[in-house]
Amino acid sequence: MGVVVTAVGGPCRGLYASTPVPADWPEQQVRVVSEDFSPAVRSVRYRMLADGVKQMIISVPLLEAGEEARAVVTYELDRAAILPPTDPTSLEVPKKLDRSLRIFLQPSPYIESRHGGIVRFARDAADDLDGWAKVEAIYDAVREKVVYTNGDLKGAARALTDGEGDCEELTCLFIAACRSQGVPARTVWVEGHCYPEFYLVDGDGNGRWYPCQAAGTRAFGSMPDQLPILQKGDNFRDPDRPTKQLRYVSEFVTGSAVGGGGKPHVQYIREGG
Numbered sequence: 001m002g003v004v005v006t007a008v009g010g011p012c013r014g015l016y017a018s019t020p021v022p023a024d025w026p027e028q029q030v031r032v033v034s035e036d037f038s039p040a041v042r043s044v045r046y047r048m049l050a051d052g053v054k055q056m057i058i059s060v061p062l063l064e065a066g067e068e069a070r071a072v073v074t075y076e077l078d079r080a081a082i083l084p085p086t087d088p089t090s091l092e093v094p095k096k097l098d099r100s101l102r103i104f105l106q107p108s109p110y111i112e113s114r115h116g117g118i119v120r121f122a123r124d125a126a127d128d129l130d131g132w133a134k135v136e137a138i139y140d141a142v143r144e145k146v147v148y149t150n151g152d153l154k155g156a157a158r159a160l161t162d163g164e165g166d167c168e169e170l171t172c173l174f175i176a177a178c179r180s181q182g183v184p185a186r187t188v189w190v191e192g193h194c195y196p197e198f199y200l201v202d203g204d205g206n207g208r209w210y211p212c213q214a215a216g217t218r219a220f221g222s223m224p225d226q227l228p229i230l231q232k233g234d235n236f237r238d239p240d241r242p243t244k245q246l247r248y249v250s251e252f253v254t255g256s257a258v259g260g261g262g263k264p265h266v267q268y269i270r271e272g273g
Contacts, residue, residue, distance in 0.1 A: 001019065001021050001022070001056075001072070001073060001075065001269055001270050001271075002019065002021075002036075002056065002058075002070070002071045002072030002073055002268075002269045003017045003019050003056075003058055003070075003071055003072075003251070003253070003266065003267070003268050003269065004068060004069070004070045004071075004072070004266070004267045004269065005017065005060060005063065005068070005069045005070075005253070005255075005264050005265065005266050005267075006063070006066070006067070006068045006069075006264070006265045006267075007063035007064060007065050007066060007067050007262045007263075007264060007265075008065075008066075008262065008263050008264070008265045009065065009262050009263055010065050010257060010258060010259065010262030010263075011062065011063060011064050011065050011067075011257070011258040011259075011262045012062070012063045012255050012256065012257055012258065012262040012263070012264045013061060013062045013063070013255065013256060013257075013258050014061065014254075014255050014256055015058075015059070015060035015061075015063065015069065015253070015254075015255035015264055016057075016058070016059055016060075016253065016254050016255065017057075017058045017060075017071075017251070017252065017253040017254075017266070018055045018056065018057050018058070018238075018240055018251065018252045018253075019055065019056050019058075019251045019252075019268055020053055020054065020055055020056075020230060020231060020249055020250075020251070021046070021054050021055070021056045021073065021075070022054070022075055022077055022228055022229065022230065023048070023053075023054035023229075025229055025232065026209075027079060027080045027081075027082050027223070027229075028077060028078070028079050028080075028228070028229050029077070029078045030075055030076075030077055031075065031076045031077075031078075032073060032074070032075060033074040033075060033076050034073070034074045035072075035073050035074075036070055036071070036072045036073070036074075037070070037071050038068065038069050038070040038071070040060050040062070040063055040067060040068070040069040041058060041059070041060055041069050041070070041071050042059045042060060042061050043057075043058075043059045044056060044057070044058055044059075044071050045057045049236050049237070049238060049249060050103070050233055050235070050236055050237075051100060051233075052186075052231055052232045052233030052236065053231045053232075053233065053236060053249045055249070056071070056073065058071045060255075062258075063262075063264070065262060072269050077228050079226035079227075079228065079229075080226070081222070081223065081224055081226060082210075082211055082222050082223045083222050084210070084220070084221035084222045085210070085221065088131075088132035088221065089131070089132060089133075090131075090202055090203055091131045091132045091200040091201065091202060092130065092131045092200060092201055092202075092203070093130060093131060093134065093181070093182055093183050093200065093201075094184070094199065094200070094201045094205075094207060097184065101184050101199065101207075103233075103235055104179065104184035104185060104186050104199065104233075105179050105182065105184055106179070106235065107176075107179075108175075108234040108235040108245075108247055109155075109234070109235070109245055109246070109247040110153065110154075110155030110156060110168075110172050110234075110247060111155065111156050111172045111175050111176045111179070111234060111235075111247075112155065112156050112157045112176055113156075113175070113176040113177075113179035113180045114180070115156070115157045115160075115176070117157060117160055117161070118156060118157060118160060118173070118176045118177055118180055119180045121141065121145070121160055121177060122138055122141075122176075122177035122178070122180045122181050123180075123181075124141075125137050125138050125140075125141035125177070126138050126141070126181060127181070131200060132200065132221070134181060134183065135178060135183055135198050135200070136220055136221075138174060138177045138178055138181065138183075139174060139212055139214075139220050141177070142170060142173050142174045142177065142214065143170070143214070143218070145160065145163060145173075146159050146160070146163060146164060146165050146169060146170050146173060147163060147164045148164075148165070148166060148167075148170065148215050148216075149164040149165060149166065150166050151164075151165065151166060153168055153169075154169060155169065155172050156169070156172040156173040156175070156176040156177075157176075159172065159173045160173055166215065167193055167194055167195070167214060167215035167216070168194055170214035170215045171187055171194050171195060171196045171214045171215070172187075174196045174212070174214050175187065175196050175234070178196075178198050183198050183199070183200070184198065184199035185197065185198045185199070186209075186232060186233050186234060187232070187233065187234040187247070188211060188229060188231075188232050189229070189230045189231040189232070189248060190225070190227035190228060190229055190230060191227055191228060191230065191270075191272065193225075193227065195211060195212065195213055195214055195215075195223070195225075196211070196212060196214055197209040197210060197211045197212075197232070198210055198212070210222075211223040213225070228272070231248065231249060234247040234248070235247065236248075236249050238252070240252045240254075251268045253266050
């Protein structure tokens with residue numbers, strides 16, 4: 001993963017790029033195999049956004065006409081399958097949340113957890129239940145309500161109204177319904193797909209995230225698929241785009257031509273082996 005920038009038609013300067021890269025998670029361990037940084041690259045650094053996205057930040061002061069700047073890292077990822085807990089009846093909805101978890105009770109882009117229809121939907125499905133049973137009732141209600149159909153992104157509220165959507169709509173509606181019932185939930189982004197996680201605590205107050213497959217074969221509290229995890233979360237503020245609220249952090253690049261002649265041609269690298 002990484003970025004390749006070429007100065008086309010003349011020199012370019014002040015090039016800056018950021019791109020998401022894999023991070024360690026309890027079910028994923030990441031190891032750097034090799035780094036390919038060309039001489040034009042002044043610096044490469046990393047930062048985390050909201051403990052959910054790791055970004056590689058690349059700085060290139062100047063590229064002469066036709067010159068290429070390359071910053072590509074090869075990773076090795078080890079993924080583990082997540083199995084459901086042996087005794088889910090002991091798990092509860094947390095009564096107090098650490099500050100880092102409170103964002104997962106708030107609305108996010110396309111996850112309208114305070115929408116009246118979603119609040120009523122979640123209440124009808126699970127208001128008289130608690131813990132694992134509450135979340136599982138929401139999960140089953142979402143899968144019964146929304147028929148899987150490929151289409152444009154429309155979010156939780158529209159999915160509830162239309163009764164159809166793809167993996168993003170099913171995930172958005174499940175997360176929104178959980179949040180409306182006080183259950184922290186978030187999106188897990190993998191290549192070409194997404195699924196939700198929800199957060200419960202045991203009798204000692206120890207918390208853990210549990211995944212489920214909102215779209216596709218039923219898998220609640222477990223995740224048999226082992227695709228590389230790219231990001232976790234759905235409510236980000238990226239310093240590169242400070243005015244935007246993001247559900248997914250994409251690539252970013254900026255720079256300028258020297259004397260009006262050049263134009264940076266950018267290629268983002270994301271290849272799996």
